[in-house]
Amino acid sequence: MKITEMTIRHLQMELKSPFTTSFGTFTTKNFLLLEAKDESGTIGWGESVAFDSPWYNEETMKTNWHMLEDFLIPLILNKEITHPDEVSDIFSAIRKNNMAKSTIEGAVWDIYAQQTNQSLAQALGGTKDKIEVGISIGIQNSIEELVELVGGYVQEGYKRIKVKVKPGWDVEVMRSLRNAFPNVAIMADANSAYRLEDAQLLKQLDEFNLTMIEQPLASDDIIDHAKLQQQLATPICLDESIHSLEDARKAVELGSTKIINIKIGRVGGLTEAKKIHDYCAAAGIPVWCGGMLESGVGRAHNVALTALPNFILPGDTASSSRYWEKDIIEPEVIAENGYIQVPQSAGIGYEINRETVESYTVAKKIYR
Ligand SMILES: O=C(O)CCC(=O)c1ccccc1C(=O)O
Numbered sequence: 001m002k003i004t005e006m007t008i009r010h011l012q013m014e015l016k017s018p019f020t021t022s023f024g025t026f027t028t029k030n031f032l033l034l035e036a037k038d039e040s041g042t043i044g045w046g047e048s049v050a051f052d053s054p055w056y057n058e059e060t061m062k063t064n065w066h067m068l069e070d071f072l073i074p075l076i077l078n079k080e081i082t083h084p085d086e087v088s089d090i091f092s093a094i095r096k097n098n099m100a101k102s103t104i105e106g107a108v109w110d111i112y113a114q115q116t117n118q119s120l121a122q123a124l125g126g127t128k129d130k131i132e133v134g135i136s137i138g139i140q141n142s143i144e145e146l147v148e149l150v151g152g153y154v155q156e157g158y159k160r161i162k163v164k165v166k167p168g169w170d171v172e173v174m175r176s177l178r179n180a181f182p183n184v185a186i187m188a189d190a191n192s193a194y195r196l197e198d199a200q201l202l203k204q205l206d207e208f209n210l211t212m213i214e215q216p217l218a219s220d221d222i223i224d225h226a227k228l229q230q231q232l233a234t235p236i237c238l239d240e241s242i243h244s245l246e247d248a249r250k251a252v253e254l255g256s257t258k259i260i261n262i263k264i265g266r267v268g269g270l271t272e273a274k275k276i277h278d279y280c281a282a283a284g285i286p287v288w289c290g291g292m293l294e295s296g297v298g299r300a301h302n303v304a305l306t307a308l309p310n311f312i313l314p315g316d317t318a319s320s321s322r323y324w325e326k327d328i329i330e331p332e333v334i335a336e337n338g339y340i341q342v343p344q345s346a347g348i349g350y351e352i353n354r355e356t357v358e359s360y361t362v363a364k365k366i367y368r
């Protein structure tokens, strides 16, 4: 394939309810959607998972636009590509900016899957026809509200409940949840809200038999996490600290993580995500697919990736309707009884609703 045209759109979508983490509250999602067309007219879609502020990592929607326009798109346009694995080589002279790179790579994978007449899941080596999913729940105003909310999602069948924690919203919250739901898989995500000095406090969580605690310490750390893991029975799962296969290998070798959350954007694309998956499978480290409050396009990529066999633990890819009044894909992603069916048709397996995309579009630019 040769990509001859790319369109970047800035979309703005209101979340149905605000999402609060230890680093802030989201009410509106601003993000970039990429449409790529190759010389035969096949269209592929990619989503940038960078937020509008650099809270989660250093990338933003605007830095992604800059990287795409000034560096990445010029490297890709009109270049002959035989396999999407080549995209990371084409970008190899550019450091980091993984979410920007992943936006293009995702669209190339979509085109490749269509042209080889495979579902994206199949093209990646996926083996599952349905995936198990959990749900990630933000910080609430009170424990009572949280318990009620969780009760609803448990009823809906989500296979694992993840709740955000931060200092002052941690031990008592997890105690109440465990008491209310003795047999549900529960985990906590701190988004780097603690320091190694908090080890004694975090140790209190061991009592609640959590499936894991996600990214308790600094977003760039793997040393203190290893020290913390030695003191905790609860498995640590790294999210923010892992940007590549090399990061994953070092964290596993150091004992900093027993489980890895793979986010396609954070690691620079599906090719790197697959490499991390394969390495972890061989090392006996279970993985799961994280979420970034994606629209349908990013959600579809997550579903496809999760079809790989070592995605043993339920991910954060919940139903479209949990986030959006109306998603940009048809059908929407639907979790039924905690399972999402992996689409079998060629490419990402969902149609893009162009009218809906148009209605959320704030800005748009075409590159040829
Ligand atoms: O439901 C989702 O898409 C995932 C929600 C989530 O936990 C999250 C949302 C925004 C930024 C970071 C994270 C995270 O996994 O740390």
Ligand SMILES: [Mg+2]
Pocket (backbone or CB within 6 Å): 189, 191, 214, 215, 239, 240, 261, 290
């Ligand atoms: Mg996380």
